[in-house]
Amino acid sequence: MIQVKNLQKSFQISRRNPGLKGAIISLFHSNKEIIHAVEDVSFEVQPGEFVGYIGPNGAGKSTTIKLLTGVLIPDGGSISVFGLDPAKDRRENSKQLGVVFGQKTQLWWDLPVEESFDLLKSIYKIDIKDYKNRMEMFSDLLGIREFFHQQVRKLSLGQRMKAEIAASLLHFPKVLFLDEPTIGLDVLVKEKVREFIRIINQEEKVTILLTTHDVQDIEYLAKRIILIDHGKIRFDGGLDSFRKLGGTDSIVEIQYKGDEIPSLPPEFSPLKNGSPNHLSLMIKEGESLNRLLSVIQSSGLEIMDIQYKKPDLAKVIKQIYGERS
Numbered sequence: 658m659i660q661v662k663n664l665q666k667s668f669q670i671s672r673r674n675p676g677l678k679g680a681i682i683s684l685f686h687s688n689k690e691i692i693h694a695v696e697d698v699s700f701e702v703q704p705g706e707f708v709g710y711i712g713p714n715g716a717g718k719s720t721t722i723k724l725l726t727g728v729l730i731p732d733g734g735s736i737s738v739f740g741l742d743p744a745k746d747r748r749e750n751s752k753q754l755g756v757v758f759g760q761k762t763q764l765w766w767d768l769p770v771e772e773s774f775d776l777l778k779s780i781y782k783i784d785i786k787d788y789k790n791r792m793e794m795f796s797d798l799l800g801i802r803e804f805f806h807q808q809v810r811k812l813s814l815g816q817r818m819k820a821e822i823a824a825s826l827l828h829f830p831k832v833l834f835l836d837e838p839t840i841g842l843d844v845l846v847k848e849k850v851r852e853f854i855r856i857i858n859q860e861e862k863v864t865i866l867l868t869t870h871d872v873q874d875i876e877y878l879a880k881r882i883i884l885i886d887h888g889k890i891r892f893d894g895g896l897d898s899f900r901k902l903g904g905t906d907s908i909v910e911i912q913y914k915g916d917e918i919p920s921l922p923p924e925f926s927p928l929k930n931g932s933p934n935h936l937s938l939m940i941k942e943g944e945s946l947n948r949l950l951s952v953i954q955s956s957g958l959e960i961m962d963i964q965y966k967k968p969d970l971a972k973v974i975k976q977i978y979g980e981r982s
């Protein structure tokens with residue numbers, strides 16, 4: 658289990674006025690400022706959970722992950738990652754962690770992927786049989802064999818991300834920290850990476866903390882959302898409860914044949930829209946979709962296409978981020 662209690666981390670930065678004058682003044686007067694990147698953060702993550710750790714730019718997400726990995730030392734509070742304190746047991750902790758930071762590589766830039774993996778195999782003392790099984794799985798699910806002999810620096814963004822994720826899982830970690838794993842990837846690679854991450858969580862029960870700005874990543878992967886802003890937790894709960902922050906009504910879009918709009922009971926009154934042969938209906942929480950469909954069918958309307966949309970996650974996120982002071 659991951660336990661984080663009243664975690665705090667601040668940074669001191671020097672502000673300098675612009676230009677030469679500013680540079681000269683700063684030689685005599687230091688204009689120091691404290692940034693409370695993580696002000697008061699507490700949460701628990703159970704083994705095998707998949708948590709979306711989200712928040713606007715500068716909210717404190719990466720700082721939290723750096724604290725969990727032991728890269729940064731907290732100013733206050735406590736952390737336990739499966740029984741280890743990352744600041745005190747950094748080496749032991751790293752054996753149970755897989756970490757992917759979108760911008761940074763854990764591979765050797767000038768070596769082929771294969772040699773980077775060989776080095777990791779030695780560092781983590783991975784059994785040869787386990788290693789072979791791992792490589793087979795990564796080839797099947799991520800297709801890493803295709804670029805296994807290529808130098809890391811020559812990989813495309815998508816290939817590099819696949820190699821990074823595979824490398825982070827080579828030693829069978831209990832926990833995986835993913836920071837923006839799908840940023841900049843094309844639709845197909847994104848899907849492949851998402852599916853792979855989902856399998857790792859569901860089948861290997863790896864506990865995953867995912868940091869992302871991609872709404873589809875959250876929608877597809879996270880079961881629970883922890884939202885941080887200004888270094889404090891603003892929401893911690895299930896994806897469905899998070900979605901409901903933006904309202905509980907669902908929308909049904911219907912494309913139909915013919916010109917006549919059927920008369921519907923008031924609880925299914927169409928939303929205003931201009932396009933012909935198209936109905937957009939709001940369904941209140943608890944109202945049955947079945948009932949709507951039987952009402953429409955008995956009205957004789959010929960349905961060409963129908964879409965059911967849950968409350969919009971992107972809208973909720975925009976709303977919460979927009980409330981920032």
Ligand SMILES: Nc1ncnc2c1ncn2[C@@H]1O[C@H](COP(=O)(O)OP(=O)(O)OP(=O)(O)O)[C@@H](O)[C@H]1O
Nearest residue numbers: 668670692694712713714715716717718719720721
């Ligand atoms: N090493 C550092 N020195 C000074 N300030 C820092 C340092 N690292 C982070 N900060 C500041 O701490 C705050 C939180 O940064 P952090 O990187 O944790 O945010 P984030 O939520 O990961 O943002 P993003 O989504 O943009 O990656 C920001 O104001 C950032 O400028």
